[in-house]
Amino acid sequence: MVIEPKVKGFICITAHPDGCEENVRRAVEYSLSHKSIADNGPKNVLVIGSSTGYGLASRITAAFAFGAATVGVAYERPSSGRRTASAGWYNNAAFEKYAAKYDIPFDSLNGDAFSDDMKAQTIEAIKNTMPGKKLDMIVYSVAAPKRTDPQTGEVYSSVLKPIGNPYSEKSVDFHTGKVSSVSIDPATDDEIAATVKVMGGEDWLMWINALKENDLIAENAVTLAYSYIGPELTHAVYKDGTIGRAKIDLEEKAREIDKLLSDIGGKAYISVNKALVTQSSAAIPVVPLYISILYKLMKENGTHEDCIMQMNRLFHRIYDSSSVKDVPTDEFGRIRMDDLEMADDIQNRLKDVWSIVSSDNIEEITDIKGYRDDFYSLFGFGLDNVDYSRDITDF
Numbered sequence: 582m583v584i585e586p587k588v589k590g591f592i593c594i595t596a597h598p599d600g601c602e603e604n605v606r607r608a609v610e611y612s613l614s615h616k617s618i619a620d621n622g623p624k625n626v627l628v629i630g631s632s633t634g635y636g637l638a639s640r641i642t643a644a645f646a647f648g649a650a651t652v653g654v655a656y657e658r659p660s661s662g663r664r665t666a667s668a669g670w671y672n673n674a675a676f677e678k679y680a681a682k683y684d685i686p687f688d689s690l691n692g693d694a695f696s697d698d699m700k701a702q703t704i705e706a707i708k709n710t711m712p713g714k715k716l717d718m719i720v721y722s723v724a725a726p727k728r729t730d731p732q733t734g735e736v737y738s739s740v741l742k743p744i745g746n747p748y749s750e751k752s753v754d755f756h757t758g759k760v761s762s763v764s765i766d767p768a769t770d771d772e773i774a775a776t777v778k779v780m781g782g783e784d785w786l787m788w789i790n791a792l793k794e795n796d797l798i799a800e801n802a803v804t805l806a807y808s809y810i811g812p813e814l815t816h817a818v819y820k821d822g823t824i825g826r827a828k829i830d831l832e833e834k835a836r837e838i839d840k841l842l843s844d845i846g847g848k849a850y851i852s853v854n855k856a857l858v859t860q861s862s863a864a865i866p867v868v869p870l871y872i873s874i875l876y877k878l879m880k881e882n883g884t885h886e887d888c889i890m891q892m893n894r895l896f897h898r899i900y901d902s903s904s905v906k907d908v909p910t911d912e913f914g915r916i917r918m919d920d921l922e923m924a925d926d927i928q929n930r931l932k933d934v935w936s937i938v939s940s941d942n943i944e945e946i947t948d949i950k951g952y953r954d955d956f957y958s959l960f961g962f963g964l965d966n967v968d969y970s971r972d973i974t975d976f
């Protein structure tokens with residue numbers, strides 16, 4: 582069968598195995614060409630949320646820039662009948678192929694990271710993949726729409742809404758380039774609480790507790806979770822909205838985890854990353870238009886980075902420091918990988934473009950084309966050296 586993109590809103594329900602492999606191959610090559618010379622880098626790494634976006638980039642960086650054995654946990658859909666697997670499924674298969682080729686130990690688990698069962702299975706996998714060793718890095722990069730609380734069985738759904746007041750702002754349908762105003766009603770208290778349950782730090786803390794109880798965390802280990810802040814114009818729907826509340830909780834849990842790891846000299850960090858096209862960020866209102874303008878300005882400036890470039894820079898920033906406790910941070914202890922995005926000249930120019938952008942000029946004054954390309958590329962489509970006419974029978 583010839584596999585083509587089938588897009589529904591901000592999701593593509595098909596994925597191309599060759600295209601996904603090509604994306605992973607490029608990220609592996611990038612990491613191999615940015616190999617660390619430091620010998621204090623991570624050697625045994627667990628990535629939770631390892632199949633797409635920042636988690637996949639973290640795993641590839643750990644394995645190919647630092648030579649680390651990795652265990653990855655993700656929740657992806659295999660193929661069935663004439664339905665392709667999800668992109669993350671193919672990404673994971675490609676990761677495993679390259680890890681095997683370079684003789685780098687790995688194991689991957691597919692299932693619900695929020696469940697007790699997946700934590701137990703992962704603990705066994707770590708013992709088998711890294712015999713007699715302990716984790717020196719744990720990356721928590723889950724972005725999920727729902728979470729079942731393992732203790733109560735209750736299901737929580739996250740929402741992307743403002744808090745307090747309705748919010749109206751420009752937004753774009755990135756398929757058509759139509760710019761219009763979106764209005765979003767504020768979240769209820771229950772919706773805020775549910776979003777914190779799903780995207781806050783409770784599950785990260787549960788993972789660290791489970792790993793520590795099993796004596797699987799090494800001395801001086803680092804654990805990371807990712808956040809976003811962004812400029813004023815996205816604050817109502819991000820930083821000051823429901824997802825922002827979840828990120829405040831993530832920061833609180835980072836402080837708790839920090840205390841939990843203090844007896845073994847470990848450290849928990851929040852890394853504030855750049856806005857990038859991922860399956861999760863495509864779902865946030867206003868953000869695709871913001872990213873389209875941001876890409877144009879950062880590419881012109883020569884400062885644009887994708888997920889793999891961000892994660893390589895992050896890992897090098899951590900392990901080039903004299904100790905994992907001395908990584909440069911902001912006043913709240915967060916690592917700021919969004920430094921290039923938030924640079925004054927970029928943000929000032931962005932405000933000017935934002936004030937005039939419309940359906941008529943969006944193709945000229947923004948990089949909406951780059952946004953679309955990146956969106957299709959997430960699912961393995963539109964890459965220049967992939968044969969999309971190939972008849973694929975074993976997807």
Ligand code: NAD
Pocket residue numbers: 629630631632633634635636637654655656657669692693694695722723724725726807808809853854855856857858859860861862
């Ligand atoms: P993504 O959608 O690309 O990746 C999410 C990962 O979580 C996937 O590997 C998926 O399989 C996994 N996952 C989802 N539900 C799961 C479950 N129940 N069990 C196990 N795995 C599950 O998302 P992303 O954009 O890379 O986001 C990762 C983190 O980075 C999030 O905390 C996000 O807020 C943060 N972040 C993203 C951006 C951005 O612009 N994309 C910017 C800054 C920070």
